[in-house]
Amino acid sequence: MKSSARAALWIAFYLFMIFSPLIIILVAPRPAGREFWREFAVGLGFIGLSLMGLQFVPTARLPFLCCVFPMDTVYFLHHATSVASLAFVLAHPLILLFDNPNIAQFFNPAVTPWRVLSGVIAAALAFLLVASSVYRKSLNFIYEPWRMTHGILSVIVLVLSLIHIFQVNHYTAMPLQRALWIVLPVLWLAMIIYARGIKPAMMLKKPYELKEVREEHGGSWTLAVAPVGHPGLTFKPGQFAWLAVQRSPFDIRQHPFSFSSSAERKGWLEFTIKDLGDFTHTVKDIPAGARLYVDGPYGMFGPDFHPAPGYVLLAGGVGATPIMSMLRTLADRGDQTPLIFFYGSPSWDEIIYREELEQLKKRLNLKLVHVLEHPHKDWTGEKGYISAALLEYYLPEDRARWQYFMCGPLPMIQNVEPALIKVGVPPSHVHSERYEMA
């Protein structure tokens, strides 16, 4: 089946799951004595809850979903949906309050029945859950404890919400409705069991060993790892994996990194990691022989997923990692497809893989365009940032038929995406990968 057809089927299934609580109400007999605003509030509450529960799906890293949708888009949808689901959840009590101000008395826990209290606490915790995630960086929350709290809080919110709807029993009395509100939580639970139990258990059976740590330019380090007792995973250039370094695969402290090695080199994986001060600061000190677990591959970024007569690769700094995997793989395959690589770096000394890129030019049909932010005085190449004018100068006439892969910091992607479209590249041919997913 074509990937676009698979994507459409998954989206249709996702929409059906979101709206299933309301579809069930619509097909059931019409009860007597219901009021519009109260029913409207209930409908919004149900949508909010089913949206929140389905949040476990994108973060479970399901292998069959990861090759249908780009992973950074899946996480983006997870973040955006969390805000939307909170708005639906909060609209539920607000409309009820607007409809009947007397229910304000329920904000006093002493007189509030448990069926209402569970809903009030769930809504308050849902607010806390989303706010602590949206403002995690501004609030300087450390990633690991935040992620642990995030997972626990999500489960508490959903359990309290289920207690609320079952105790209110407004739309859980009929067998079909009751069955739905059992099936949905079972699906959520299955996602948690898969992500936290089954997947780590599978990873545990396939350990990797750190073979070497190599220093690269620009404060980056390459980790080379090899499988122990198994052939190792295979990947496509441009994909990435989550690494658990010197930790159990059951540990939540895992970090996503792009493969930088050639996909044609079996039993050997490399990841180039820039020292950014967090976990990445410890990479250089990991001893050879250290045990690692690799969860992957993920993503659908790269030439193998998007055949074209030519490829334009655009990277900023350590964003060159997946691009390097593409170049090394295409060179190993003897592929002579025309390539243009726009590589933005702060300075000449900070160009990661600088020497190897020159070597790769001999093996590939590659035009390499370095763009330096702070060039030295003798620099005769491109200066500043990748711009529409620069792209217009280098891109071929048939640019609309080529595919474009871009990886780098957010400001670069935000500037270069519109620049590509401005010079005539179809938006559907532009594939961007952002660093951040969590």
Next chain:
Amino acid sequence: MMRDYAIRLLAGIIALGILLSALVAWRQAF
């Protein structure tokens, strides 16, 4: 670019969620 599609999908979910809730409420109440 995929993010644009994701934003449109979410906008559709929000709009459909509100419309469907209103439809359900209308049907139940009137």
